[in-house]
Amino acid sequence: MTQEEINQFRQKEFEELLARTKNIEGWAEIFAESGARDNKNTDDRVAKNIYVEHFLMSSIMEAFMFRESLNLKELYKIVLSSKVPESFIWDIPIEKLNLTIIEMIKLGYMETYQKEKTIVPIFQITDLGFKVLQDRTLQNLALTSFYSYQSQKLNERAIDLSKRAVNLSLVAIYISVLSVIVTIILAIVFTPS
Known part of the structure; x- marks a missing residue:
C-alpha cells in the first residue's frame, strides 16, 4: 500500500467511527449506564x-x-x-x-x-x-x-x-476587632467629661 492509500484507509475508518458515534443518544445516557455514579473511589x-x-x-x-x-x-x-x-x-x-x-x-x-x-x-x-x-x-x-x-x-x-490556620487567623482577627471595640467603648465610658 502506498502512503496515499494508507491515508485514505485511515480517513475511511475515522469517518465510520464518527458515523457510529452519531448513533449514540447522549453522553448522559452512557454515563448513567456505565455505573460511574456508583464509583466510590x-x-x-x-x-x-x-x-x-x-x-x-x-x-x-x-x-x-x-x-x-x-x-x-x-x-x-x-x-x-x-x-x-x-x-x-x-x-x-x-x-x-x-x-x-x-x-x-x-x-x-x-x-x-x-x-x-x-x-x-x-x-x-x-x-x-x-x-x-x-x-x-x-x-x-x-x-x-x-x-x-x-x-x-x-x-x-x-x-x-x-x-x-485560616480558621485560627479568622478567630484572631475577630478577637482583635472585638478588643478594639471594647477599648473604644471603655474609653468612651470612662472618659472624664
Missing part, C-alpha cells in the same frame, strides 16, 4: 490501590528468586510471610493477591503449568518476567507508587492544616 483509595498492586506484583516476582517454579501454596507462603508488610496481610483480601497473579500471567511475567498428578497449579517465571525482575521494573513502580501514596496523604494533611 477517592484519591486516597486510588493511590493506595495502585501502591498495593505494584507492591504485590513486586513481591510475587521476588518470590521466584527462591525457586524457579512455585506452586500456589508456596507462592502464598513466601509472599505473605516474608515479602508483604504485616498491615497488608490484614487489610488486603486474598482475592486481590489472586487477581494480581492472574494479571501477571496475562502480562506474560509468569506462566502456569501442571505436572502430572497435581491439582494445585505450578507457576514459573517467563523470559519477560526474568527481564522485568533483572531491571527491577516492578520494584521501582512499587517504590514510586508508595511515594506517590505518601505524598497524597501528606498533601491531604497539609490542606487540613492550612484550613485550620
Whole structure:
C-alpha cells in the first residue's frame, strides 16, 4: 500500500467511527449506564490501590528468586510471610493477591503449568518476567507508587492544616476587632467629661 492509500484507509475508518458515534443518544445516557455514579473511589483509595498492586506484583516476582517454579501454596507462603508488610496481610483480601497473579500471567511475567498428578497449579517465571525482575521494573513502580501514596496523604494533611490556620487567623482577627471595640467603648465610658 502506498502512503496515499494508507491515508485514505485511515480517513475511511475515522469517518465510520464518527458515523457510529452519531448513533449514540447522549453522553448522559452512557454515563448513567456505565455505573460511574456508583464509583466510590477517592484519591486516597486510588493511590493506595495502585501502591498495593505494584507492591504485590513486586513481591510475587521476588518470590521466584527462591525457586524457579512455585506452586500456589508456596507462592502464598513466601509472599505473605516474608515479602508483604504485616498491615497488608490484614487489610488486603486474598482475592486481590489472586487477581494480581492472574494479571501477571496475562502480562506474560509468569506462566502456569501442571505436572502430572497435581491439582494445585505450578507457576514459573517467563523470559519477560526474568527481564522485568533483572531491571527491577516492578520494584521501582512499587517504590514510586508508595511515594506517590505518601505524598497524597501528606498533601491531604497539609490542606487540613492550612484550613485550620485560616480558621485560627479568622478567630484572631475577630478577637482583635472585638478588643478594639471594647477599648473604644471603655474609653468612651470612662472618659472624664
